[in-house]
Amino acid sequence: MTTLLPPGVSEESFRAAYDExxxxxxxxxxxxxxxDDLTEYRDPYEPESWELFLPSAVVHPKSTEEVQEVVRIANRHTITLWVHGAGKNNAYGGGAPGVNGAVTISFREFREVLEINEELGYAVVSPGTTWQELYDAIQAGGHNLMLSCTDLGWGSVIANATEHGLTYTPYGQDFQMPCGMEVVLPDGDVLRTGMGAMPNNNAWHLYKRGLGPTLDQLFMQSNFGIVTRMGVWLAPMPETFRACWVRIWDEKDVIPLVDRLRELRLDRTIEGVPVMYNTLLAASAMSKRTQWYEGDDPIPDDIIDHVAKELQVGRFGLRFALFGDEQVVEYNWEKCRKAFETVPGADVWSTKCAGKDIPNLEHPGERTAGGIPGMTALNQTYWYSEEHGGHIGAAPAVPLTGEEFYKSHLLMREVVEKEAGVDYMAGIPIINARTVLPIACxxxxxxxEEQSRDSYEAAKLLITRLAENGYGEYRTHIDTMDHSQATFSWNDNAYLRFVEKLKxxxxxxxxxxxxxxxxWPERLRPQR
Structure with a gap:
C-alpha cells in the first residue's frame, strides 16, 4: 500500500476504503x-523535489451515482477527498489536492455534452467536459450559437465556472453563464439548485433562481458539494464581430485608457470581458526571454521599451470585442475609436468579420474573444524555460478607475520584481463595468528551486500588501488559500466564522x- 495517507487515517482504514x-x-x-504514476495529479508548477500537494489515490467516477458512492465510502472511513474537473488549472495547482494525502476525485472520464438547445440558447454539460469538447459539439450539431470560452480549451467548463474562471463574450461578464446545477453533497445525497428542485421542471437551466434562497453560489469556490451537472448559457451567433485593439507606449497613459474604457463599459457600448496586458506578458506569447535579456535580474525599463517597439505590443495593450447587427457594431466601433484616440499616443484598430467567420481569424486572441477555444496562451509559461516553465501569482479585485488600477499595478510590479526577483507580467481582465481583476503572473x-521558492513566498507577500491597500483576492492558488482567507477578517472574521458553521x-x-x-471543518481546524 501507499506510504502516503489522508490526514488522521490509519493504514487499515485507508486499505478498507481503497478496496471499496x-x-x-x-x-x-x-x-x-x-x-501508479500520479505525476499529472500533482501541482505541475512546483519543483519535482517538493511533495506539498500529492494524492494518496485518484478515483475516476463516470456518473453522479458513482460520485455519491465514492463520497459515502469516504464518510465511512473518514477519507479526505479533493475534486478537480479536467485538472488543468495549472496556475492554481492543476490536478493537485489542496491537502497532502487526500484522495482525488478526477472527472477526466466523466465528460459528456448532455444537451444543446439552440432555440433557448443553452447547453448542459458534465463535470469533465472541456471547452474544446463543448465547442466541437456545437459545431458538429450545426448550431448557430456562440460559446463564451476561456483562453485554454483543455479545461473543464464546470470547474472553470465554479472557480470564477474567466470567459470573454457577453455571458462572461460577471460570470453569467452557469444556470442550474446538480450537486452531490458531502453526505452523499444529491440536490438540484433553482428550478431543478421541482421534479421534471422545464426551466431548470433557463431561470437562475427558485423558490426560497438561491443556493448556486454556495457551490462556487466552496467545499459544500460537488457539481456533477450544469447548464451553460450560449448566445446566438452574431451577424458581425469586431475584435478591437488599443495600444499605448507610456505606462502612465494607462490611467486615461482605463477611464475611457470604464465610460464605455458603464454605458454598455462595450460588453463582454475586455482584457489588458503589459509588454512582457504579450512578449511571452510570441518570444523567449533570452531573445531580449540575459541577466538574472528583472528586465529593466529600457529593454522593456525596446521589446514593446520591436514586437509592436506597446507598454499596455487592450483587447475588446463588439458583437451584433452590423449597423450597431459599426456605430459602437466609431464611438470606441473616437474615445480611445483621446488617450495620448494611443493606436486604435480592429478586425471585422461575420460571426460565422470568427474561426478563420488569424490572431489567436481574436479567436478567443469570439468564443473559439485554443491553446496558444500556454506559451506564456515558457518565458524562463520552455520545458520547465511555471507561474503563480495574485489576482485582486480593483475599482475600475485609472488611478486605482495604476496604484495596484505599481504595487504588484514592485513586489514581483523585488521579492521574487523575476519579470513582472500582468493579464488584466475587466470583469464588469466597475471592476478590473489585474492578475500578476x-x-x-x-x-x-530558489527562484520557485521566492516566487511562492512573493505571492503570499503580494496578497498581504494588496490587502493592506484595500484589494482582496478573487481566486487563489491551493498554497495561498489560508493566507488569502486571513485577509478577509472584517468583524473578527465574521465571514469565515459563518461559512465554518455551514461547513x-x-x-x-x-x-x-x-x-x-x-x-476548514472542525475535525481538521487545529492543523490550519
Whole structure:
C-alpha cells in the first residue's frame, strides 16, 4: 500500500476504503500513490523535489451515482477527498489536492455534452467536459450559437465556472453563464439548485433562481458539494464581430485608457470581458526571454521599451470585442475609436468579420474573444524555460478607475520584481463595468528551486500588501488559500466564522476538500 495517507487515517482504514473504491469503479479507475504514476495529479508548477500537494489515490467516477458512492465510502472511513474537473488549472495547482494525502476525485472520464438547445440558447454539460469538447459539439450539431470560452480549451467548463474562471463574450461578464446545477453533497445525497428542485421542471437551466434562497453560489469556490451537472448559457451567433485593439507606449497613459474604457463599459457600448496586458506578458506569447535579456535580474525599463517597439505590443495593450447587427457594431466601433484616440499616443484598430467567420481569424486572441477555444496562451509559461516553465501569482479585485488600477499595478510590479526577483507580467481582465481583476503572473523556472521558492513566498507577500491597500483576492492558488482567507477578517472574521458553521453542518465528518478557500471543518481546524 501507499506510504502516503489522508490526514488522521490509519493504514487499515485507508486499505478498507481503497478496496471499496476498487469494488465500485474497477482497478483501472483507481490509481494508488507508490504503485501508479500520479505525476499529472500533482501541482505541475512546483519543483519535482517538493511533495506539498500529492494524492494518496485518484478515483475516476463516470456518473453522479458513482460520485455519491465514492463520497459515502469516504464518510465511512473518514477519507479526505479533493475534486478537480479536467485538472488543468495549472496556475492554481492543476490536478493537485489542496491537502497532502487526500484522495482525488478526477472527472477526466466523466465528460459528456448532455444537451444543446439552440432555440433557448443553452447547453448542459458534465463535470469533465472541456471547452474544446463543448465547442466541437456545437459545431458538429450545426448550431448557430456562440460559446463564451476561456483562453485554454483543455479545461473543464464546470470547474472553470465554479472557480470564477474567466470567459470573454457577453455571458462572461460577471460570470453569467452557469444556470442550474446538480450537486452531490458531502453526505452523499444529491440536490438540484433553482428550478431543478421541482421534479421534471422545464426551466431548470433557463431561470437562475427558485423558490426560497438561491443556493448556486454556495457551490462556487466552496467545499459544500460537488457539481456533477450544469447548464451553460450560449448566445446566438452574431451577424458581425469586431475584435478591437488599443495600444499605448507610456505606462502612465494607462490611467486615461482605463477611464475611457470604464465610460464605455458603464454605458454598455462595450460588453463582454475586455482584457489588458503589459509588454512582457504579450512578449511571452510570441518570444523567449533570452531573445531580449540575459541577466538574472528583472528586465529593466529600457529593454522593456525596446521589446514593446520591436514586437509592436506597446507598454499596455487592450483587447475588446463588439458583437451584433452590423449597423450597431459599426456605430459602437466609431464611438470606441473616437474615445480611445483621446488617450495620448494611443493606436486604435480592429478586425471585422461575420460571426460565422470568427474561426478563420488569424490572431489567436481574436479567436478567443469570439468564443473559439485554443491553446496558444500556454506559451506564456515558457518565458524562463520552455520545458520547465511555471507561474503563480495574485489576482485582486480593483475599482475600475485609472488611478486605482495604476496604484495596484505599481504595487504588484514592485513586489514581483523585488521579492521574487523575476519579470513582472500582468493579464488584466475587466470583469464588469466597475471592476478590473489585474492578475500578476509570477513566472519562473521550476527546476530552479530558489527562484520557485521566492516566487511562492512573493505571492503570499503580494496578497498581504494588496490587502493592506484595500484589494482582496478573487481566486487563489491551493498554497495561498489560508493566507488569502486571513485577509478577509472584517468583524473578527465574521465571514469565515459563518461559512465554518455551514461547513460543519453539511459536512460533519469534514471529508470534502478541507481547507479549500481557507474553510476548514472542525475535525481538521487545529492543523490550519
Amino acid at each position: 473504491f476498487v469494488a465500485l469503479l474497477g482497478q483501472e479507475r483507481v490509481l494508488l500513490h507508490g504503485k 509570477i513566472t519562473y523556472d521550476t527546476t530552479n 460543519d453542518a453539511v459536512d460533519p465528518n469534514g471529508i470534502l476538500m478541507p481547507g479549500k478557500q481557507g474553510i
